[in-house]
Amino acid sequence: MIRKAFLIAFAALLLLSGCRPGITMRDGNPEITTWAGFFSSWWSGMNANYVFWDLDSPGNEWDTVYEETLPKMERYGVIGSSAASDKAAIRDLYDIVKTLKDGHYVLTISNGKGITGNFRPVYCRVMRNAGMTDDEIFEAQLTPSPETYSRLIEESDFHSENTAAIMERVFGIAGASGTAGLSRGFGPAEGGPAHYFSRAGYVKTPSGLMIGEESVGDFSLFVGMTDDDILYLGFSGFSLSAFVDDATQNGDDADAWSLRVYDLVKEYASIILDYENGKADLGGIIIDLRGNGGGDPMDFSLLWSPLLPEDLTVARIRIKTSDNRLSYSLWHDMEIEGRSANGSGKALKLPIAVLVNPRSVSCSEISTMAFMAMRDTYGADVRIIGGTTAGGNGPLAANEILNAGTFQVGESRTRCAGIELRYIDGRSFEGIGIAPDIPVSFNYGSFMSGTDARLRVAFDSIRSRMY
Amino acid sequence: MRKASLLLLAILLPLSLYASSGLNVGIEGGYTMGFYDQRGGERPFREFSMGHAFELAIPVEYRVNGWFSVASGLRYIGKPYNMAEDTTAAGGFDFYSSRNVSHFLEVPVSARFSLGNGTMRGFLGAGACIGVRFLSTESGRLNSQGFLTTAGTDPGFWGASELNPSSDNLFDAGLLAEAGFGCRLGGGELIISARYQYSFTSLDREYQKGLVYRYIDTLSVTAGYSFSIGGGK
Known part of the structure; x- marks a missing residue:
């Protein structure tokens, strides 16, 4: 009787096990x-x-x-x-x-x-x-x-306002925009800091380079200081790590571009380091992410770690855990390594302006969040200035x-x-973008003729907080 | 509402048995292995494996006669599985590994057939169970250093997942089969048993077309002690 009952139960279990749906495989290609x-x-x-x-x-x-x-x-x-x-x-x-x-x-x-x-x-x-x-x-x-774009988009900040255009139009580097102009005019073959920044009212002691090589892609980087010791950093994309890795691993055999980028990155970091060690003055920092299309998050270590006294959570991330639409992992902290001199984070007490526009995307937006996190975590004096970012982070x-x-x-x-x-507070900027603290409208005509209203506001904002 | 009524009924059933005689009540705990079954959605670098958890229960067994009894009770059970996103075999790295546990309160009901004497018995049983998922937890390791960050902070994590009532199935139902051994000890009975639970309900609700149904079956090994509070059968 017992055996009979158990066999019936076992058979029922087997039969009912067929209640699950069959396995459906998605054809990958x-x-x-x-x-x-x-x-x-x-x-x-x-x-x-x-x-x-x-x-x-x-x-x-x-x-x-x-x-x-x-x-x-x-x-x-x-x-x-x-x-x-x-x-x-x-x-x-x-x-x-x-x-x-x-x-x-x-x-x-x-x-x-x-x-x-x-x-x-x-x-x-x-x-x-x-x-x-x-x-x-x-x-x-x-x-x-x-x-192709209509004239409307061609004259928008999304299309027109980027590092190369800023260097050409605002800092007065003739013929900088366009691949041919970039490689012809400012290849590292000419070596050393570029001396062509005629509108020095914006920045003094400018150092920059532009690359238009097919093997590298278009890349622009600019580091400068004003007379009143405001550090300016602008760059077109987060591809610094690749250049720096090439320079540090291959030494003199590295590409000339890599060696020059490495020099500029070191120059930027040394300005912050010298200030934190009390060896030099620094009045404020402007990070220009306008037109910056993002890239490799490893660059955060080169650029933002020198500012941070300790590892800082700048965003939260999660991944899919099955093919179902709403299967997600837990949210996890995304951190940037802290590496300021002596762990002081002294530079975060300076007024900081982060310039953004609708083409600031991906690592540019995560960087913007990083500066927001510096403000929210350490009380850093940060202002986001310009236009709303792309919303792709x-x-x-x-x-x-x-x-x-x-x-x-x-x-x-x-x-x-x-x-x-x-962002660390749970807000999603995907598809929305990060709205600036100080919105400044873009005027195509003024910009192309050399008046950068957003940069002016950034300088004004820094200076109003310096004095 | 219907699910709540079913659960209430299942809780009342053992209580009604309690009102009868021949009732054993006790405490039981054990180790649970979880087997993840996904009906599709396989990826070359997403692997699922057996998980480990535990369970605790207040078992109730009504001994109808010497060879037949009805067992029920209230049980907490963690239904675990492990997941890994690992491309090491293809020259990549172990990006993510996690131990996922869905925590249920459930009510099992099974028919037990025993063979033995007044001192010892062996039993086989089969039945069903229903339950409610009240928590999901995830622990593991996110290896983002060198990929998303240079920060060398602890990649380990642990936390409770947010249960989404529109996509996460909070109700569970399934079948169970069990085998065990009991011996009289002191005034009660020590019971060692093994139980396999087969789930009919996917971890996800039917919230989308093309849903990949996902189940966790469990194999538990438990030890418990119960004592008679009724007619002493």
């Missing part, structure tokens, strides 16, 4: 022939790899996108069979991604017959703010390569590391962040 096939795979890839679903689909909106879009995609049929259908399908995809929060997001999609879109929500936001219509924004991100990393982020469906590539990041 299926053969795509139809728009419906592409859409289904891409939509599933987004489920699994996109990390901002808590912001973009808090009420399950992403399922609604599927239900509304799939029937349309089924009507568009085979990819490449009709230019009109292909363009309509690509337009539908644009309409889906244009409002996504991820500031790193790019959907590259093509019909294989000349219609290609590179859709970036952050560009959509900037173009919309510049006054472009939805149709214009769509067309601007369609086939032409390089992408979730770190990018290889899909293999995070099992999230950038993925491929057929020939289409979706670039997206693999880590969700928020």
